[in-house]
Amino acid sequence: MITQEKLTSFIEANPILEDVISLKPITWLNPQKKLMKEMPEFSIGMEEIIAVEKLWERFAPFFMAAFPQTIPSKGILESPLVEINAMKKVLNQQHPKIEGKLYLKCDNALPIAGSIKARGGFYEIMHYAENLALKEGLITKNDDYSKFNSKEFRQFFNQYEIGVGSTGNLGLSIGIISAKLGFQVAVYMSADAKKWKKDLLRERGARVIEFSGDFSEAIEEGRKQTLAKSNAYFVDDENSKELFLGYTLGALRIARQLKEQGVTVDKEHPLFVYSPCGVGGSPGGTAFGLKQIFGDAVHCFFVEPTHSPAVLTGLVTGAMSKISVQDFGIDNQTEADGLAVGRPSKFATEISSHVISGNYTIEDSKLFMLLTQLIDAENIFLEPSATAGLIGPQRIAMTDYAEKHNLSLQNATHIAWATGGDLVPDENRRFFYEKGKSLLKNH
Ligand SMILES: *Cc1c(COP(=O)(O)O)cnc(C)c1O
Numbered sequence: 489m490i491t492q493e494k495l496t497s498f499i500e501a502n503p504i505l506e507d508v509i510s511l512k513p514i515t516w517l518n519p520q521k522k523l524m525k526e527m528p529e530f531s532i533g534m535e536e537i538i539a540v541e542k543l544w545e546r547f548a549p550f551f552m553a554a555f556p557q558t559i560p561s562k563g564i565l566e567s568p569l570v571e572i573n574a575m576k577k578v579l580n581q582q583h584p585k586i587e588g589k590l591y592l593k594c595d596n597a598l599p600i601a602g603s604i605k606a607r608g609g610f611y612e613i614m615h616y617a618e619n620l621a622l623k624e625g626l627i628t629k630n631d632d633y634s635k636f637n638s639k640e641f642r643q644f645f646n647q648y649e650i651g652v653g654s655t656g657n658l659g660l661s662i663g664i665i666s667a668k669l670g671f672q673v674a675v676y677m678s679a680d681a682k683k684w685k686k687d688l689l690r691e692r693g694a695r696v697i698e699f700s701g702d703f704s705e706a707i708e709e710g711r712k713q714t715l716a717k718s719n720a721y722f723v724d725d726e727n728s729k730e731l732f733l734g735y736t737l738g739a740l741r742i743a744r745q746l747k748e749q750g751v752t753v754d755k756e757h758p759l760f761v762y763s764p765c766g767v768g769g770s771p772g773g774t775a776f777g778l779k780q781i782f783g784d785a786v787h788c789f790f791v792e793p794t795h796s797p798a799v800l801t802g803l804v805t806g807a808m809s810k811i812s813v814q815d816f817g818i819d820n821q822t823e824a825d826g827l828a829v830g831r832p833s834k835f836a837t838e839i840s841s842h843v844i845s846g847n848y849t850i851e852d853s854k855l856f857m858l859l860t861q862l863i864d865a866e867n868i869f870l871e872p873s874a875t876a877g878l879i880g881p882q883r884i885a886m887t888d889y890a891e892k893h894n895l896s897l898q899n900a901t902h903i904a905w906a907t908g909g910d911l912v913p914d915e916n917r918r919f920f921y922e923k924g925k926s927l928l929k930n931h
Contacts, residue, residue, distance in 0.1 A: 611734025735773025
């Protein structure tokens with residue numbers, strides 16, 4: 489528990505918290521951000537990122553066998569990086585104007601899971617399944633992993649249970665991959681998780697346990713129930729190294745895509761990346777990976793809803809995962825269900841505190857307006873959470889960040905990380921679109 493005195497002293501030391509508590513959109517620059525030469529030693533590095541990619545390569549034959557939609561990409565799951573000039577024009581109807589190029593990283597289109605959770609969630613389950621199979625002597629690392637799509641393997645994995653707590657997308661990714669491998673799977677869902685996500689999971693064979701409380705309660709109960717069983721494994725979004733590692737590979741892939749598209753990233757050509765943030769695992773993993781590759785030339789920002797600034801409050805106060813937005817009387821109520829998180833990930837946030845350049849918050853109404861504008865301009869559908877990075881370039885341009893770091897924005901490349909959308913049913917898409925349309929009209 490955080491005492492009232494402690495809260496008061498946090499606010500006195502960090503006046504920005506007054507605006508955060510009154511739910512005003514803010515932009516915060518991280519005073520703890522390190523240059524590469526000042527960076528502490530972390531427990532992971534480039535070697536581990538490459539090991540993640542190798543594991544995905546071993547599993548490629550499994551994906552081709554189990555998910556035929558991955559055959560054209562030879563069992564490799566990746567999403568496009570696209571320049572969005574029409575959207576840039578729309579955004580530039582407001583000041584300040586975006587300087588440099590604007591790209592969208594389309595993880596909404598990641599195969600099978602339709603969100604960035606395919607990176608972290610799938611990786612953690614594959615890593616666990618591979619370890620079990622190696623230990624049992626069912627496989628060696630040189631074998632053809634299409635064996636993982638066999639009755640024998642499914643029967644073996646069926647002795648084990650996977651548990652996970654989720655607001656939706658993590659549950660979907662863990663549920664889909666675990667059920668396919670044959671695991672029993674239990675998804676502990678918070679009250680804000682959407683009905684269609686629960687329905688889809690049940691259809692795929694997962695057990696869905698619903699809670700009336702928020703994400704922290706769902707995860708706590710899930711952890712307790714899962715760890716009480718002997719043959720069970722809990723994917724712990726509040727403190728998972730494996731999830732984090734899974735996300736880092738996105739950085740390696742995006743670096744290749746930038747190179748293929750002839751985009752230079754160096755001191756004179758800075759790269760800015762804006763990532764929607766829940767517990768901070770996915771944006772932290774990708775930011776960490778990008779730093780390993782581009783060093784001081786990349787500048788990573790997180791975005792959270794004004795009602796769920798979990799990582800922001802953890803970083804501003806320095807209390808990290810020991811503090812929640814509810815401690816400040818913030819309600820954690822947002823339509824951005826992928827970001828509806830009150831407490832940050834311990835593992836991720838300790839790393840991010842050194843790595844990220846800053847954090848801004850955004851109102852739900854803005855997410856819906858961006859969703860509608862992106863469909864009209866680019867014909868790309870994103871779920872509300874996933875649009876949050878689009879205003880990043882303008883938010884940062886309103887601060888003295890570029891000036892302070894001596895950056896030329898004309899030469900900049902901006903990437904808004906679109907984190908999810910493809911699994912959203914048509915009916916929900918229409919509802920979101922109309923909501924954004926009417927908000928824009930009254931704007
Ligand atoms: C989970 C999620 C995020 C944030 O990821 P965290 O690891 O929780 O920070 C962002 N967008 C979408 C769509 C998500 O599902």
